[in-house]
Amino acid sequence: MTTPTTDAVRTALRDAVATSLRAPSEHNAQPWRWVLGPDHVDLHIERGRRLPFTDERGHGVLLGCGCALHHLRVALADRGWHAVVRHQPEGPEGRPLARVRIRPAGGAVDEDAHRQAAAIDRRHTDRRRFSSRSVPPDVLGAVADAARPFGGVLHVAFGAHRTMFADAMREAAERQRDHEGYAAELYRWTHRYAGARDGIPAGARLEGPPPSYRDLVLRWFPQGTLRQPGGGMDHEDASMLAILTAVDEEPVSVLRAGESLSAVLLEATALGLATTPITQVLEVEETRERLRHLVVGAHRPPVVALRLGWPSDRAAPLHPTPRRPLDLVLTEVD
Ligand SMILES: Cc1cc2nc3c(=O)[nH]c(=O)nc-3n(C[C@H](O)[C@H](O)[C@H](O)COP(=O)(O)O)c2cc1C
Structure with a gap:
């Protein structure tokens, strides 16, 4: 196999970063920044895009x-590249969260990546x-399987667990409303200045009072x-509730759980499902602790819920x- 030129590598990485921009993020704050080097691309947190009052x-x-890192992986795999990702603990200012190098994958097309890229x-x-049709176990199983390569485990809540989960969500919505700074932050990310290209636009927000479906708020x-x-x-509405847990709460594990989240969302979309990622119930300490013990046991921390x-x-x-x-998110260095 011939070694790809630096230009080919840089073009492939640049194109994959462009695709990764479609990744979901809380309040659509897009807290990422990419730096393209001669043979790799680095992922950084864009610190000014944190949500200090919502996501303490x-x-x-x-x-x-x-999620952005996983979108990048999928885009690369779909175009015949194998990504070697080195995750790093958050460190001093300037140290990337992850460094990605690539080489030609060779061999057959990666069907999973192709399906997820199309999603x-x-x-x-x-x-x-959502519809009143329930989601069958084999579909839920396929969605859950997508989480595993990145250390995430998706737990679907049934029966009494589901009831307690929904109760916790309702309580979190009430409690978080009164947290200092929460309302102002919500306003900031839903009322952007003209041309901002971030935040949650009116067309993605429901009209009327807080949505409540059966037992869900x-x-x-x-x-x-x-x-x-x-x-x-x-x-x-027959939506299912699930919770994604990480190996532990180290930053690298939560980052990898974000890759699991992206994989789950893309797989679900490929299968025709609609999805809502939900972190509110985990941002309020009381409801987070209850969910951790109630739904999944104390050994794996829940990091994001999903409808x-x-x-x-x-x-x-x-x-x-x-x-x-892309030009605001990607810096190119020699
Ligand atoms: C980590 C994370 C947490 C999120 N939490 C919520 C949430 O609690 N409620 C909600 O309605 N949407 C939530 N979202 C969805 C984002 O608001 C959404 O991804 C963003 O606005 C971009 O829109 P899109 O997903 O349609 O591309 C979350 C997304 C992520 C990645």
């Missing part, structure tokens, strides 16, 4: 960066009511324009949320 522990930022532009956070975003399917409360379901037949297509352009 900084897990949301690491999860968002992990990148189709994946959107959907906060609307989701995070409320102000003054949206997104309509429920069919315009009203005319069918039951999964079939989209309603009457749901209008969602519009993509904005992203900052």
